[in-house]
Amino acid sequence: MYNSSVHILYQQLQNAILAYFVGFRLKYCHLYFFGLKPFSMKSVLYLLIIFLSLTILVGCTSSEASDKRNIKDYYFPLAELSEGKVYEYHPVNNDSFPPFYWYYRTIEQEGTLYLTGQYYDAQFTPQQFFREEVISNGTLLNDYYLYETDTTGKQVQVPVEILSNTVFPFEVTDSSGIFLYKIKWAEYENPSNTMTLIRNRRFMGDDTYSFKGKKYDCVHFFLKELFDSQAEGHLEHQFQGKELYAKGIGLVYYIKKVSDILTLEYELIDIYDMKQLEQKFKEQMN
Numbered sequence: 001m002y003n004s005s006v007h008i009l010y011q012q013l014q015n016a017i018l019a020y021f022v023g024f025r026l027k028y029c030h031l032y033f034f035g036l037k038p039f040s041m042k043s044v045l046y047l048l049i050i051f052l053s054l055t056i057l058v059g060c061t062s063s064e065a066s067d068k069r070n071i072k073d074y075y076f077p078l079a080e081l082s083e084g085k086v087y088e089y090h091p092v093n094n095d096s097f098p099p100f101y102w103y104y105r106t107i108e109q110e111g112t113l114y115l116t117g118q119y120y121d122a123q124f125t126p127q128q129f130f131r132e133e134v135i136s137n138g139t140l141l142n143d144y145y146l147y148e149t150d151t152t153g154k155q156v157q158v159p160v161e162i163l164s165n166t167v168f169p170f171e172v173t174d175s176s177g178i179f180l181y182k183i184k185w186a187e188y189e190n191p192s193n194t195m196t197l198i199r200n201r202r203f204m205g206d207d208t209y210s211f212k213g214k215k216y217d218c219v220h221f222f223l224k225e226l227f228d229s230q231a232e233g234h235l236e237h238q239f240q241g242k243e244l245y246a247k248g249i250g251l252v253y254y255i256k257k258v259s260d261i262l263t264l265e266y267e268l269i270d271i272y273d274m275k276q277l278e279q280k281f282k283e284q285m286n
Contacts, residue, residue, distance in 0.1 A: 072170040076250035098122035216246035
């Protein structure tokens with residue numbers, strides 16, 4: 001499907017040119033079109049040039065649509081997550097950073113499929129929760145929560161405002177397409193400190209990565225992020241990174257350069273049921 005506004009303009013120009021050449025001289029033809037004078041031969045020739053240009057544009061846009069590539073199989077395996085799976089991530093070449101866990105599960109409600117995710121830190125404390133709606137050409141963020149600890153040591157839920165909800169596209173063309181994600185929230189103990197995260201994800205092509213000794217085909221996304229905090233005035237920080245999504249698995253690797261001295265680099269090391277994560281928690285408590 002090409003852009004509807006282009007199509008409408010295309011039709012308007014076509015009708016104007018045809019009206020002139022078949023001899024229609026209706027009074028409403030004296031209306032101005034893009035600042036042109038009433039339809040003279042010079043105006044029609046000008047319109048003809050635009051008409052031919054739009055013919056090429058419409059053809060190119062339709063061609064681009066047909067060239068779209070479906071990468072749904074590289075996202076998390078939605079059909080296999082109805083019972084839920086834990087993805088365990090470890091730092092790459094830096095043991096000073098802790099591991100973390102994501103528990104992914106799909107839920108179907110009233111004919112709509114949702115992907116939920118719960119983030120657990122190294123102490124098995126939940127820190128994030130999201131719910132994405134799965135549509136024909138990607139996933140959209142519906143709900144997002146952060147968890148903070150108040151002054152009494154109690155964990156509280158912090159709602160997040162979703163300003164742009166694109167998470168993962170199922171259809172891509174080339175690196176010219178940018179997929180925008182934007183959220184905003186306030187600290188629980190200091191509501192005046194609002195924070196905004198803007199993430200631009202760009203498809204870069206194919207790659208490979210090894211998971212548990214096996215090499216997988218991957219798709220590569222370039223990340224550019226902006227973190228904006230209102231703490232102590234106004235603070236903005238930009239950083240960029242890379243993500244790899246393996247076919248049939250999902251996110252297997254990412255790296256983010258936060259600053260000149262801080263780089264976060266993690267990889268997927270295992271996938272298992274929630275019972276195994278619960279067992280890890282029991283062992284740590286003992």
